[in-house]
Amino acid sequence: LVIYTDLDGSLLDHHTYSFAAAEPLLGELAASSIPVVPCTSKTRAELSVFRHRLGNAYPFIIENGSAVYWEAADGSRTAADSERIDTLYRHRFVPAREHWRPILEQLGRDLDGCFTPFSAMQVADVVELTGLSAEEAAAAMQREFGEAVHWRGSDEQLQAFSKALREHGAAVHRGGRFIHVMGPSDKGRALQWLNDHYNDPGGSAPISIAIGDGNNDVPMLEVADYALLIRSPVNPLPAVDRDSGLFVSQEPGPAGWQQGLRDIFAHINFSLGGIVD
Ligand code: 2M8
Ligand code: MG
Ligand code: MG
Structure with missing residues (x-):
């Protein structure tokens, strides 16, 4: 189980x-x-703090299914299809965050004022939107695979945004506060x-x-x-x-x-x- x-x-x-x-x-x-x-x-940066708080050394899945990490010392899993990152192994499903930057920049011009990605925010902006501490917000901003987007446009504009991103091969997921743009996972x-x-x-x-x-x-x-x-x-x-x-x-x-x-x-x-x- x-x-x-x-x-x-x-x-x-x-x-x-x-x-x-x-x-x-x-x-x-x-x-x-x-x-x-x-x-x-x-x-991953948020999880390294959180797992410590929880006293949990089990594997973990980050950024909406972008990658799985597990402790290299956990002998019950093999390193198949994985790469070593510090004391962890990682299996990833999607390209790096960088991939989405030019695409989001173009969409930002098309849908002027509808959204702000984390990459265009300061730590203080993320603190205000989430209620996280400054340290926690900084860790939330260390995204490896996707972009968290604060949406201010209409639902109709969001449909257009999601459709355009899907045409670029993105997956678009809706979290509690943000829209997450990432590879197909x-x-x-x-x-x-x-x-x-x-x-x-x-x-x-x-x-x-x-x-x-x-x-x-x-x-x-x-x-x-x-x-x-x-x-x-x-x-x-x-x-x-x-x-x-x-x-x-x-x-x-x-x-x-x-x-x-x-x-x-x-x-x-x-x-x-x-x-x-
Ligand atoms: C974001 O994730 C939540 C998940 O529901 C959201 O989209 O509202 C991410 O930026 C995450 O890294 C961060 O910890 C969280 C804080 O509320 O917001
Ligand atoms: Mg969530
Ligand atoms: Mg949730």
């Missing part, structure tokens, strides 16, 4: 970025060695790849549970064995296309994360701390 989770608005409160309400269950999962794998819009593709590589070659893939609250989470909520949709305090529930195995939390954020995951465990008769003799 592996749990793949979105952070902002799911494990983390949309406004305060706190996971305190999920700490009891996180403790039980850690004690049972159940992997909790972040699958997020956030960057998503959280579902990255989840699938990682889950398929989770065991030693020849072993079967673990059961996957995906947890998310936003449009950018839909691809992973559709490919996982079980899906938990977390209510958002600000956005409507996205449509998830699946016949079964979809759970919706009662509460938003980490309280809903804990309660909804306990509901799934009850449904599949999975008990934490499991084997009592």
Whole structure:
């Protein structure tokens, strides 16, 4: 069993970025060695701080499925299709962020005043838009693969923007606050790849549970064995296309994360701390 989770608005409160309400269950999962794998819009720089806070050494998926990272010291995974980055291995699905710069510059001229990418912002702008600290905002700005875009135009202009980008081969994902422009991947593709590589070659893939609250989470909520949709305090529930195995939390954020995951465990008769003799 592996749990793949979105952070902002799911494990983390949309406004305060706190996971305190999920700490009891996180403790039980850690004690049972159940992997909790972040699958997020956030960057590698943000995750290195966050994983430390969480005490989590499991693999992680960054920038909406742009790449998967895992500890090189984690002997349970091979280095197939991966490159060494410091103490990590990385498997990437998309081109570098640089690829989108000229395309976004052109679109910026066509759709004058509709959007601002992180690359054109100062740390103080990101602090104001997100409520992150200056250090956290600086880490969010260290994007390797995609561009986070603050949208101010109309929905119609957003359609035109997305269409033009798709014609350039981009994927366009909507997060809680920003539009994410990146190569052709998503959280579902990255989840699938990682889950398929989770065991030693020849072993079967673990059961996957995906947890998310936003449009950018839909691809992973559709490919996982079980899906938990977390209510958002600000956005409507996205449509998830699946016949079964979809759970919706009662509460938003980490309280809903804990309660909804306990509901799934009850449904599949999975008990934490499991084997009592
Ligand atoms: C951005 O990600 C969220 C995810 O829902 C968004 O699009 O609103 C990213 O810039 C991420 O790196 C950052 O930590 C987050 C802060 O709210 O915003
Ligand atoms: Mg989210
Ligand atoms: Mg997210």
